[in-house]
Amino acid sequence: GQSLEQPSEVTAVEGAIVQINCTYQTSGFYGLSWYQQxxxxxxxxxxxxxxxxxxxxxxxxxxxxxxxxYGYLLLQELQTKDSASYFCAVRGGGGYQKVxxxxxxxLQVIP
Amino acid sequence: DTEVTQTPKHLVMGMTNKKSxxxxxxxxxxxxxxxxQKAKKPPELMFVYSYEKLSxxxxxxxxxxxxxxxxxxxxxxLHALQPEDSALYLCAxxxxxxxxxxxxxxxxxxxxxxVL
Numbered sequence: 001g002q003s004l005e006q007p008s009e010v011t012a013v014e015g016a017i018v019q020i021n022c023t024y025q026t027s028g029f030y031g032l033s034w035y036q037q038x039x040x041x042x043x044x045x046x047x048x049x050x051x052x053x054x055x056x057x058x059x060x061x062x063x064x065x066x067x068x069x070y071g072y073l074l075l076q077e078l079q080t081k082d083s084a085s086y087f088c089a090v091r092g093g094g095g096y097q098k099v100x101x102x103x104x105x106x107l108q109v110i111p
Numbered sequence: 112d113t114e115v116t117q118t119p120k121h122l123v124m125g126m127t128n129k130k131s132x133x134x135x136x137x138x139x140x141x142x143x144x145x146x147x148q149k150a151k152k153p154p155e156l157m158f159v160y161s162y163e164k165l166s167x168x169x170x171x172x173x174x175x176x177x178x179x180x181x182x183x184x185x186x187x188x189l190h191a192l193q194p195e196d197s198a199l200y201l202c203a204x205x206x207x208x209x210x211x212x213x214x215x216x217x218x219x220x221x222x223x224x225x226v227l
Contacts, residue, residue, distance in 0.1 A: 042219060042221055043154060043216075044218065045215045045216060048214035048215070087154075091214065094167070095166070095167070097159045099144070099216070101154050103152070104153050
């Protein structure tokens with residue numbers, strides 16, 4: 001099976017940088033994704049790492065180390081609208097189509 | 112168009128009712144997913160369809176019956192549900208290929224289901 005670990009809550013101030021870590025255990029790993037979900041909303045895709053290294057998309061960056069089974073999401077220049085839950089999700093552990101989400105990290109950005 | 116639509120938005124049903132949830136996408140995606148999400152929990156994968164064929168069933172009880180009539184539509188038929196099945200049901204779609212391009216899952220807004 002798969003297991004993922006990420007912090008349950010993080011608080012940061014507006015303008016700051018925050019890093020949300022995710023460690024995973026899975027067989028047949030294909031890649032690690034990150035999703036944002038606001039209260040009452042649906043998850044929206046942020047990034048995907050299949051290979052080691054850093055992917056940057058605007059204020060958000062994601063990193064993966066396959067050898068360490070570890071990744072993180074980096075959010076820069078935080079804004080209050082970034083307050084949401086952030087989920088890491090693994091593809092694999094039963095084929096490419098199998099997706100398993102972590103418990104989610106609730107980020108609160110304080111003005 | 113990167114939209115996945117789901118109907119209805121809300122559904123209240125009794126344990127003896129039969130109802131269906133519908134999902135539609137017109138992005139040409141050949142992989143479609145059903146997830147269940149309870150409050151303050153992550154989405155849990157239920158079913159995956161690939162090219163209109165069921166490829167993953169995560170040991171979901173038979174009172175949930177998925178159907179993929181064509182490449183744009185996905186249904187979830189509900190029968191004899193239990194109160195613990197109350198949750199947000201999310202549909203998602205993605206391209207059917209590995210690698211970064213195929214990874215993006217587009218989620219619909221979900222159907223909020225209450226079973227009485």
